Each structure stands twice: as structure tokens, then as C-alpha cells.
Amino acid sequence: MSKQKIIPCKESVKECISKKPITFMKLVSETQCASETVEKYLSEFIKEMSILEKKGKFRIIYSPETNPELVEFYELLLNPTVKALLLVLLKIEKPLSQIELVATIEKSNPSVSRGLKLLLRKQFIKRNYHAPFSTYQCNNKKKIFEMLKNTYPEITENYKKFDVCYPKPSIFLEIHQ
Numbered sequence: 001m002s003k004q005k006i007i008p009c010k011e012s013v014k015e016c017i018s019k020k021p022i023t024f025m026k027l028v029s030e031t032q033c034a035s036e037t038v039e040k041y042l043s044e045f046i047k048e049m050s051i052l053e054k055k056g057k058f059r060i061i062y063s064p065e066t067n068p069e070l071v072e073f074y075e076l077l078l079n080p081t082v083k084a085l086l087l088v089l090l091k092i093e094k095p096l097s098q099i100e101l102v103a104t105i106e107k108s109n110p111s112v113s114r115g116l117k118l119l120l121r122k123q124f125i126k127r128n129y130h131a132p133f134s135t136y137q138c139n140n141k142k143k144i145f146e147m148l149k150n151t152y153p154e155i156t157e158n159y160k161k162f163d164v165c166y167p168k169p170s171i172f173l174e175i176h177q
Helices: 002-019 024-031 035-048 068-076 080-091 098-105 109-121 141-151 153-157
Strands: 052-055 059-062 125-129 134-138
Touching: 002 024, 002 035, 024 035, 024 059, 035 052, 059 068, 068 141, 080 098, 080 109, 080 125, 080 134, 080 141, 098 109, 098 134, 109 125, 109 134, 141 153
Parallel strands: none
Antiparallel strands: 052 059, 125 134
16 A cells, blocks of 8 residues: 555656646645655656756755746745735736835835845836836736746636735825825
8 A cells, every 4th residue: 555655646746846846845735745755756856857956945846847937936926025016016007106015915114125126136027216206017917927827827817806905005195196
């Protein structure tokens, strides 16, 4: 019986990795195999060069056919603030200020500032300068959606259900108009 469990785990690990980039712990969770077993198979696959890994804050495992830009995007969105910022900017048509983003995603101002800086550096968003504030918006929504489909399919599948309803963003900038 133990041999029956080992074969499906090996196949399951390989299948999960071939679909999209994935963190080690998410791989363990999705395959429902013991972490030691998953680690054993990962070591085999890495030696065979049939999978690659990127070590950083998170250990990301991915297929060699995966675009490196997609792996970077996946890693970037592991930060919950960055993910929230990107989703709000994708959903709302007009550019938003940092104050509006802080109120909408309910994260601290320094956290939002760091997230915006990362997204700007990777050129996923652009900054519009106004006196006395800046607004932010997505650069290429179509490309971002394509990358989301390949890294976080559950987000693209449920995107229409996602609603940004609180707070009403326009109230924060009425004093500057």
C-alpha cells in the first residue's frame, strides 16, 4: 500500500509544477503528500533538471518552460499588499492616489508605499504627477491579466465577483479639484 501512495505523490508533484510556479508549502498542500516526500521528489527532479527552483523569501518551484518574467510576477504577488494594490488598480478604471489606496486596501501607508515602489520598479503600474499628490494606474492590463491567468488562475476566474466598494475613493480627492 505504501508503494501505491508514493507513485501518485511523485506524479502529483510533477503535475502541479508543470501547471504554474508554486511555493514549496503550497505544493505540499496541493499534493497532500508529506513535506519529506515532496522534498525527496523535488531533489530528484532538480538533479534531472526537469524542474527549477528560485530561493528567496519563498522557495518557488517551476517548470523550465516557464517564462522567468512569470516567476518574478508570481514572487511579487506573494506579498499580500502588492497583490491587493494590483487587484484594486486593475478593477478601478481611474487612477488612484496613495491615500485612496491606503483607505481601500486597509494597509498601512508605509506598506502601500513599498508596494507601489515595487510595482513601479517592475513597470506594472505608472505614476501620474499632480500637484500636490500623485495617482497610480496599471500600465498594461491585458498583459497583467495574462500573467495572472498563468500564475493565479483562481483570481482571474473570480475577478468579476471581486468588488471594490469601500470607501468611495473620490471623497479623498475632492478637496484638490
